Amino acid sequence: MGTDMHALGADPAARPGPADPLNLREFQAAAKSTVDPVYYDYLAGGAWDEVTLRDNEAAFGRLSLLPRVLRGHEKRELDVSLFGCPASSPVLISPTAFHRLVHPEGERATARAAAATGTIMVVSMAATVAVGDIAAAAREAAPEGGPALWFQLYLQPDREVTEALVARATAAGARALVVTVDSPVFGTHERDRRNGFLDLPAGMACENMRGLPGGEPDAVRPIAMSPRICWADVDWLRRSTSLPVLLKGVVHPEDARLALRHGVDGLVLSNHGGRQLDTVPATIDLLPDIVAAVGGRIPVILDGGVRRGTDVVKALALGASAVGIGRPVLWGLAVDGERGVRRVLDLLRDEVDTALALCGAASPRDLTPDLVRGRP
Ligand SMILES: Cc1cc2nc3c(=O)[nH]c(=O)nc-3n(C[C@H](O)[C@H](O)[C@H](O)COP(=O)(O)O)c2cc1C
Numbered sequence: 001m002g003t004d005m006h007a008l009g010a011d012p013a014a015r016p017g018p019a020d021p022l023n024l025r026e027f028q029a030a031a032k033s034t035v036d037p038v039y040y041d042y043l044a045g046g047a048w049d050e051v052t053l054r055d056n057e058a059a060f061g062r063l064s065l066l067p068r069v070l071r072g073h074e075k076r077e078l079d080v081s082l083f084g085c086p087a088s089s090p091v092l093i094s095p096t097a098f099h100r101l102v103h104p105e106g107e108r109a110t111a112r113a114a115a116a117t118g119t120i121m122v123v124s125m126a127a128t129v130a131v132g133d134i135a136a137a138a139r140e141a142a143p144e145g146g147p148a149l150w151f152q153l154y155l156q157p158d159r160e161v162t163e164a165l166v167a168r169a170t171a172a173g174a175r176a177l178v179v180t181v182d183s184p185v186f187g188t189h190e191r192d193r194r195n196g197f198l199d200l201p202a203g204m205a206c207e208n209m210r211g212l213p214g215g216e217p218d219a220v221r222p223i224a225m226s227p228r229i230c231w232a233d234v235d236w237l238r239r240s241t242s243l244p245v246l247l248k249g250v251v252h253p254e255d256a257r258l259a260l261r262h263g264v265d266g267l268v269l270s271n272h273g274g275r276q277l278d279t280v281p282a283t284i285d286l287l288p289d290i291v292a293a294v295g296g297r298i299p300v301i302l303d304g305g306v307r308r309g310t311d312v313v314k315a316l317a318l319g320a321s322a323v324g325i326g327r328p329v330l331w332g333l334a335v336d337g338e339r340g341v342r343r344v345l346d347l348l349r350d351e352v353d354t355a356l357a358l359c360g361a362a363s364p365r366d367l368t369p370d371l372v373r374g375r376p
């Protein structure tokens, strides 16, 4: 509970009811009881034995925080700015596919919540609403600032298709491109195989893939995950856009160094939430090596297993510029649409604020590696 006792606030309407989730894990439990079990397995599951999936969360628990005291900071400042996008907290929304599986408004609701809370949303290329419509929804919720949307991209073997996707995202107002590079093929999700979940239900599609070059005007092109994609494609993309280009899914320090040489603007340290190569280490365990490889030249954003404000503080203390959350946003969306996503983002922001205060820090900039014990 914070010093303002917000959890027992004076406004009874703002008080959580007995069944309201109080944290991100309770949101997952609430979502599990409402989402179709086949879709729940798709969202919650990971690759093969789900070792990485479990370890992403467990690894945060293995680290301890060693707070400083008597720092005299009355208030905290959580705002950050990433690639010219101001954000109200160092937590952004990682790209996740298919939001309409859990709520009819899908990505529109997520975008409204993001805009209303001042959160950067990375729109998945596999969104079930087109990026232009997502941006319009974000503008409705926060007309003054414009949407802080970034666009996630799987580089397509047909460059004309990638070009068209980048043009769409740019026209929609996306402020950065996040290229996912951990998916030369799609990871094996045995839960989905068991459940026979192989395709989207009727009436739902990857709307960003509709009407692309080389197809019928209304046809939805399948997303290609191609093992042919290589650094030359990153170079080509770098030349063909003026937007910042981040790579998502770099986990090896040598690849982080290569990313620098190829002119990449930022990294998302991610193992895809344990959904691609299983047994990759937890991202928080990889963070110190990636931060050392990058040497402060570009921002490093971490995602995977972030569920508590203390997780955020640990990642920032170990050198991340921000963190991303994937599944918790989907749990919020499933439980209560836009309001649920807002609640997830607000809960985590409050936790970060309290954790910063308890660490004796006034802002993420005050967090240093010595506050974290049990470093890998
Ligand atoms: C249901 C689901 C769909 C996802 N879809 C994408 C996607 O379309 N593109 C992508 O780069 N990552 C995708 N991811 C990975 C997330 O961006 C992120 O790396 C991961 O969810 C972070 O872990 P967390 O869920 O533990 O927070 C997806 C993850 C989930 C759970």
Ligand SMILES: CCCCCCC(=O)C(=O)O
Binding pocket: 097, 126, 186, 223, 272, 275
């Ligand atoms: C071939 C469809 C691509 C959807 C990608 C979704 C994703 O990345 C995931 O982890 O699921």
